[in-house]
Amino acid sequence: MHICGELLCKMFSCPGKNSGIERRYVHLDEELLGAHPDFSDRALPTLDARIDMASAAVPELAASAAARAIAEWGRPAADVTHLVFSTYSGGKAPSADLRLASLLGLRPTVSRTILSLNGCSGGGRALQLAKELAENNRGARVLVACSELTLIGFYGPQEGRLDTILGNGIFGDGAGAVIVGADPVDCIERPLFEMAFATQTTIPETENEITTRLMKGGLDFHVSIRVPKLLKSNIERCLIDTFKSIGISAEWNDLFWAIHPGGRAILDHVEQLLGLGVEKLAASRRVLREYGNMSAATVIFVLDELRRRRARGEEVAEWGVMMAFGPGITIETMVLHAAGSLKEN
């Protein structure tokens, strides 16, 4: 796995002091908002304009992250055999993945899959899919790219909808990219993480807790106040079942953790539930603090942060867990092994 996170956006903002977020980056700056004042009012029909803007910016942001991931990988872009692309900022076909393939100069036979509206679990799903593609196609090299722009669903506060303020307060823009393969070529490819085992779980009867819907005024997000507690009640079962499936018994504090920082309360609940030491979620908290919740791209930033910490000589456990949460409520869980070369970076 070769990883890169990328931000191309222009403006930063600071939500409330309890959010755990110090800054975020957004494409929709004051100049663009000045040109589209109707974006602030979700009752106005702005979807077309938002889709046009996102269709241009989403693949460019993705290309910037992917170009860096490919450069670190060390092989030409033409060696990419598959592309898995995740975004909630789509709305057109052909989708941003085709434009991304063209911007990167991928081969015309590259096998493309787009994940749309998977929300914050999209990064975890894309990586699981890439793992399966890589393991089942000899020599495959899968580019995973997640690119999210909040402009598709940004609008002003609405009476009786505190959750829209929450969405505008914690979401940020960003793109992450990873190259996944199953059989690294010696001396050229230096794997960072091995994806040992992956599962997806849906919490029963929670389909209305995290939702998005394309409306004439843009993408309407709803995140219920129950989400942190619902995750808290279900995460440990997922972890126990996942580790049982691979026959490893794990002490939670002996692992490294790449938890999707969907919000400060989610990290607090996970930390408390699993009895984790304060340093265990430091990578997730740093990404939340510096970038906010970038939906699918966020877990890639967390993996990148863990990689950087290891490179700086900080102690990172050999085995770890990545978890991402999205509409469903869907929990994507992956057991990771820090590959040998990570220690030498």
Ligand SMILES: CC(C)(COP(=O)(O)OP(=O)(O)OC[C@H]1O[C@@H](n2cnc3c(N)ncnc32)[C@H](O)[C@@H]1OP(=O)(O)O)[C@@H](O)C(=O)NCCC(=O)NCCSC(=O)/C=C/c1ccc(O)cc1
């Ligand atoms: C940092 C927060 C936002 C605020 O923390 P706080 O400052 O300590 O404050 P409180 O938690 O006490 O909340 C302040 C007020 O907001 C209210 N509130 C608090 N969450 C809420 C609420 N979801 N509704 C509606 N009122 C609320 C809460 O009741 C309270 O109201 P009040 O007592 O009247 O002041 C914290 O609540 C928090 O981290 N919450 C979890 C955030 C969360 O669920 N994140 C989403 C995870 S899932 C995800 O990321 C996927 C997104 C997605 C992306 C793209 C897609 O296409 C699809 C999906």
